Structures are given as C-alpha cells and as structure tokens.
Amino acid sequence: MNQLVPTPANFAVLNNNQMASYAKETFEFMKLALEQANDALANLEVPVGCVFVEDGEVIASGRNRTTETRNATRHAEMEAIDFLVQQWQKNGLSPLEVSERFSKCILYVTCEPCIMCAAALSYLGIKEAYYGCANDKFGGCGSVLSLHTSSSNLPTSNSELASSKKGFKCTGGIMASEAVSLLRSFYEQGNPNAPKPHRTLKQQV
Amino acid sequence: MKNTKSVSPQVSEIIHIPEKPSFLPHLQPTVNVLASVIEPKDANTLVRKLNQIAPLENLQHVKRVRKKCIDGGKPQLSLLLCMTVGNDDGEDDCMPYEILQLVKSYQLSTFITRVCKYAATSKEEWDEQCKLWPTSYHPPTYNINGITGFSEEESQLVFGFMRHAITLATSSVGQVVNAAVIVDPSTKQVIASACDQVISSASLANEVSKEGSCSNYLENLKAFNLENQQTSLLDGSIGEFKHITNNVACLHPWQWALQSSGCWHPLRHAAIVAIEYSAARDLQLFPDYKARSPLKKQKIEESGFQSNGHSYQLLRPYLCTGYDIYLAWEPCAMCAMALVHQRVRRIFFSSPNSSAGALGSVHRLQGERSLNHHYAVFRVVLPKVVVRNKVVDGKTSGSG
Numbered sequence: 001m002n003q004l005v006p007t008p009a010n011f012a013v014l015n016n017n018q019m020a021s022y023a024k025e026t027f028e029f030m031k032l033a034l035e036q037a038n039d040a041l042a043n044l045e046v047p048v049g050c051v052f053v054e055d056g057e058v059i060a061s062g063r064n065r066t067t068e069t070r071n072a073t074r075h076a077e078m079e080a081i082d083f084l085v086q087q088w089q090k091n092g093l094s095p096l097e098v099s100e101r102f103s104k105c106i107l108y109v110t111c112e113p114c115i116m117c118a119a120a121l122s123y124l125g126i127k128e129a130y131y132g133c134a135n136d137k138f139g140g141c142g143s144v145l146s147l148h149t150s151s152s153n154l155p156t157s158n159s160e161l162a163s164s165k166k167g168f169k170c171t172g173g174i175m176a177s178e179a180v181s182l183l184r185s186f187y188e189q190g191n192p193n194a195p196k197p198h199r200t201l202k203q204q205v
Numbered sequence: 206m207k208n209t210k211s212v213s214p215q216v217s218e219i220i221h222i223p224e225k226p227s228f229l230p231h232l233q234p235t236v237n238v239l240a241s242v243i244e245p246k247d248a249n250t251l252v253r254k255l256n257q258i259a260p261l262e263n264l265q266h267v268k269r270v271r272k273k274c275i276d277g278g279k280p281q282l283s284l285l286l287c288m289t290v291g292n293d294d295g296e297d298d299c300m301p302y303e304i305l306q307l308v309k310s311y312q313l314s315t316f317i318t319r320v321c322k323y324a325a326t327s328k329e330e331w332d333e334q335c336k337l338w339p340t341s342y343h344p345p346t347y348n349i350n351g352i353t354g355f356s357e358e359e360s361q362l363v364f365g366f367m368r369h370a371i372t373l374a375t376s377s378v379g380q381v382v383n384a385a386v387i388v389d390p391s392t393k394q395v396i397a398s399a400c401d402q403v404i405s406s407a408s409l410a411n412e413v414s415k416e417g418s419c420s421n422y423l424e425n426l427k428a429f430n431l432e433n434q435q436t437s438l439l440d441g442s443i444g445e446f447k448h449i450t451n452n453v454a455c456l457h458p459w460q461w462a463l464q465s466s467g468c469w470h471p472l473r474h475a476a477i478v479a480i481e482y483s484a485a486r487d488l489q490l491f492p493d494y495k496a497r498s499p500l501k502k503q504k505i506e507e508s509g510f511q512s513n514g515h516s517y518q519l520l521r522p523y524l525c526t527g528y529d530i531y532l533a534w535e536p537c538a539m540c541a542m543a544l545v546h547q548r549v550r551r552i553f554f555s556s557p558n559s560s561a562g563a564l565g566s567v568h569r570l571q572g573e574r575s576l577n578h579h580y581a582v583f584r585v586v587l588p589k590v591v592v593r594n595k596v597v598d599g600k601t602s603g604s605g
Contacts, residue, residue, distance in 0.1 A: 071480060071484035072543075072547045078472075081472065085471065085472075115539075116542035116543050117539075119458070119542065122459075125462075137575045137576065140538070144576075165459050
C-alpha cells in the first residue's frame with residue numbers, strides 16, 4: 001500500500017533538544033513499537049508498528065497487515081485494538097469495563113495515527129498517545145484533522161461521560177528519524193502491491 | 206445547519222455533496238493579502254524571489270501578478286507579496302522580514318486586497334473571482350460518473366441499492382443500525398454487505414447479509430421483502446424511531462460502552478465490516494496472490510516485476526477501486542477514512558449525520574486535498590425515508 005503513508009519527505013522530525021525531556025520509558029516503549037514496524041518491513045508491509053501500555057506494562061502490540069489481508073484498514077493500531085477487545089471479552093468484561101481499561105491505556109506508535117485510527121482511538125477513549133513521525137497527508141492528530149482534542153462542553157452526568165466525545169493527550173516526534181528511515185527503506189524497495197500509476201512518474205530532475 | 210425539507214419529497218433524488226460547501230459565485234470566501242504596484246521590468250525578478258521566500262501554499266489557484274489597463278491602454282502590474290499576518294492595516298511591522306527587505310529595496314508601496322480563498326469549481330465562480338484578483342481555473346480532470354448527473358437507468362440502480370441498504374439497516378428486530386452495501390457498478394453485483402456489529406443484538410441482520418454478500422442484489426431484495434414490513438412500522442412511529450436510532454454506530458460512536466448486552470466490538474461499524482468482507486472475498490477469489498512468499502516475490506521483482514504487476518491488475522481489482530458503497534447514514538470519520546484507504550469510488554448515503562458525519566456534516570473528507578484518494582459523495586433522498594431523516598436531524602442537532 002504505497003500511498004497509504006506519505007513519502008518520507010513529508011514526515012516532520014523533532015530535534016534532539018526537544019527529545020531530552022521525555023522519560024526513559026517513553027523511548028523503551030517506542031523501541032518496541034519500532035520492532036513491530038521492523039517486523040512489518042520484513043513481511044513486505046508498510047513499516048508502522050505500535051504497542052499499548054497499561055500500568056507500565058505492554059498489553060498488546062500490532063503492525064500493519066494491509067497487504068496480507070488485502071484490507072487497507074488493517075493498520076497497526078487496529079490490529080492491537082482487536083487483540084485487546086477479543087481478549088477482554090473472552091475474560092468476560094462488560095462494555096463499561098472494557099471502556100475503563102482503554103481509558104488507562106497509553107499508545108506508542110511509530111507514525112502519527114491516520115484519520116481513521118485517530119477517530120477510533122477517540123471512540124475508545126484511550127488515555128494518551130506518543131507517535132514517531134508526523135503524517136502530513138493522513139494524520140488525524142493535528143496534521144490534517146485534530147480528532148484527539150476533546151469537546152469543549154463538559155459532561156454533566158455519568159452516562160453522558162461514558163457517551164460523550166473523548167479526547168486524548170498526544171505527543172509526536174519520539175524517535176521520528178528511526179520511524180522515517182524504516183519507511184524510507186520500504187519506499188526504496190518499492191511497493192509491489194500498489195497499482196500502476198495513472199500517470200507516468202515525473203522524471204528525476 | 207442542514208434543513209430537511211418540511212414536505213416529504215414525492216420523488217427520489219440524488220444530490221452530489223461537493224468537496225467544499227457551495228457558495229453563490231459572488232459570495233465566495235476571501236482572504237486578505239498584501240500587494241503592491243510594481244514596475245513591469247521588475248516583474249520576473251520579483252516573482253522568482255517571492256516564490257522562494259513566500260510561496261502561496263494554500264492559494265495555489267491565485268495568480269501572483271495582476272495586469273490592469275489604465276487610461277490610455279498603458280498596462281499596470283500589481284504583485285501579490287504574501288498573505289497578511291496579524292493586523293490587516295498593512296503596517297510594515299507585521300510583514301515577514303524578507304518581504305520587508307524587498308519592499309525597501311524596490312521602494313514598493315503596499316496595499317491590502319482580497320483574493321478568493323478556494324479555487325473556482327465552475328466558470329461562474331471563476332468569473333467572479335477574477336473581478337477581485339486573477340485566479341486560475343482548472344475544470345475537474347477526473348471524471349467520476351454521476352457528478353454531472355445520472356441517467357434514468359443509473360438513477361434507478363442507485364435507488365434500488367439504497368433501498369436495499371435501508372432494508373438491511375432496519376431488518377433486525379427492535380432496532381435500527383447502519384448498513385453498508387459494496388457494489389461493483391460495472392457488473393451490478395453486490396460485493397459485500399454488512400450491518401453494524403457494535404452490539405451483539407445486531408447479529409441477526411449480519412448473519413443474513415454475510416450469507417448473501419456475493420449474490421445478485423435482486424435476489425437479496427427478495428430475501429429481505431419479509432423484513433421490509435418492519436420498515437413501514439418504524440416510519441409510522443416517530444417516538445419509537447428516535448429511541449431506536451441510538452444504536453446506529455456512526456451517529457453515536459462514543460456511546461458503545463453504555464450497551465448493557467454483551468458487546469461485540471466498539472469499532473465494528475457497518476462500513477468497516479463490509480470492507481473486511483470484501484477483502485475476504487478478494488482473498489477467496491484470488492488466493493494465489495496471498496500464497497506468494499517473500500522469497501518468491503523477490504524473484505519476481507528481479508525478473509522484471511512491472512509486466513507481472515500489470516497482468517495481475519487485469520485479473521483482480523486493487524482493493525475496492527471502481528466500487529460504490531451504499532450506507533443508510535453518513536459515515537463517521539473512522540468509516541469515511543477507511544473508505545479512502547480502501548479506494549472506494551463513490552459513496553451514497555441516505556441520511557445525514559449531524560453529530561459525527563465526516564462527509565459534509567462535521568468534517569468533509571472528500572475536500573481534504575492532502576489525501577491520496579478521492580471519492581465522489583452523494584446523498585440519496587427516497588420518499589419513504591424522509592421521516593427518518595427528520596427524526597435523526599432533530600435528535601442530533603442539539604448535541605452535535
């Protein structure tokens with residue numbers, strides 16, 4: 001799915017000074033997300049990976065599986081979410097309990113969640129997200145749309161609280177250059193699954 | 206925001222929902238820019254410099270130079286310097302530094318003027334735009350069937366598939382959900398169909414739809430004629446209907462946790478499930494593609510992959526390229542973006558979604574130019590479902 005993620009030139013990278021202020025564990029978890037992205041690359045998938053962390057522990061991981069499934073919505077986040085929902089249901093958790101578990105989750109993902117994933121994360125009501133590189137073309141956490149920001153009117157009752165639009169804190173630029181270089185290697189090898197372009201590509205100047 | 210006609214329409218209608226809200230040609234939104242009259246001999250140099258230091262990023266349609274003939278036929282050139290920053294009175298101190306330097310060295314006297322914010326989508330709009338400041342106009346180069354109108358035969362097909370989607374949406378006992386039907390318009394075949402699977406009691410409709418997902422739509426219609434009677438029941442009872450639309454996933458995507466019954470999946474909205482079914486169908490019909498190992502793939506690449514890739518495309522579609530989707534309700538942001546990813550060609554929905562709709566109501570994904578794929582969006586108004594629209598609009602406008 002070549003076009004699902006923009007070309008590396010479109011990814012923003014924070015400088016090292018901005019990096020210094022994050023906790024060490026932030027990088028440890030992002031490294032695990034990068035491992036997932038690496039696994040995607042090894043399987044000829046767009047290299048994006050993620051982990052979900054609850055109370056300091058990784059409870060799920062995921063990576064792109066769009067080529068294998070021929071389903072372009074099978075992004076890393078969706079893979080990890082499906083795993084969690086399935087497991088929690090198997091353990092007999094009610095919808096409200098599943099919602100409570102998600103509200104404690106922190107997501108580490110190598111690329112800014114796209115509009116679809118950002119909306120999904122808001123529906124689930126996760127606590128927080130850290131991402132690597134920004135996604136100028138599809139990003140739903142500030143680049144194209146800002147679906148991670150919550151509504152301004154505060155809920156007045158419990159049932160309203162459970163059903164109102166939820167926002168989550170979102171921080172980008174964590175190990176962005178690592179995320180970009182993975183994507184770059186994917187594009188260099190070319191995406192065999194993309195259709196032939198309608199127009200011939202511009203000649204290199 | 207969106208007024209449903211108070212009188213039920215007697216005829217069915219297909220309304221194109223464009224990439225941007227439509228304005229009367231003379232009421233197009235504008236933005237202020239900083240400009241200056243210049244000497245014709247400086248034009249080339251200045252344009253080149255400005256394109257470097259102040260590219261017109263969101264105003265690609267606006268021309269940099271305006272040529273006006275003043276008395277005696279002597280042309281006067283005005284140059285657009287940059288967007289205005291901060292206050293609009295044109296004071297030097299709110300200009301970017303590089304622009305300020307240019308203004309000084311060429312002794313420009315700047316003024317503020319207005320240009321149209323969006324590219325013209327019609328000749329009429331373009332004519333109006335050029336009265337303010339010249340812009341370029343590119344008639345749409347892509348040609349998605351229907352934007353310029355539907356033939357009678359096409360319309361009847363669209364209405365038929367939409368009725369099918371609405372029947373699906375209302376076919377489970379005691380509740381209404383969203384339904385999605387993916388269609389290959391070239392063969393008039395249903396590729397996949399699904400209902401919301403957010404709560405388990407929606408399972409009934411899904412069992413049926415999954416079974417019929419690859420069959421001809423006329424057969425499907427026959428199968429759903431029995432349940433269809435419930436639709437009319439719902440239409441007759443507004444109060445009941447209002448309560449019942451609580452289960453439409455795209456209308457209330459944050460509400461899943463309130464379900465008391467066993468939760469199926471908070472994100473299994475109808476469109477997401479239909480995409481999954483169509484992908485499964487693809488895998489089933491063209492299994493060889495999946496079996497290809499990384500090693501084998503490498504070989505193909507080495508031996509000139511291009512021709513292989515090409516012949517492949519003739520055999521099977523790439524994702525949902527060329528397919529249409531019919532939805533009872535306007536999809537939410539998650540579903541609308543999923544349909545971008547899966548390369549759907551046209552989206553038809555029946556009822557707008559003022560609380561969370563992403564195709565014109567809250568967001569307008571078809572107008573986000575940075576996305577790599579663009580579909581055409583249509584609203585299909587059917588006489589029988591107008592009551593439903595009114596109820597849904599009335600219910601959600603307060604909270605949205």
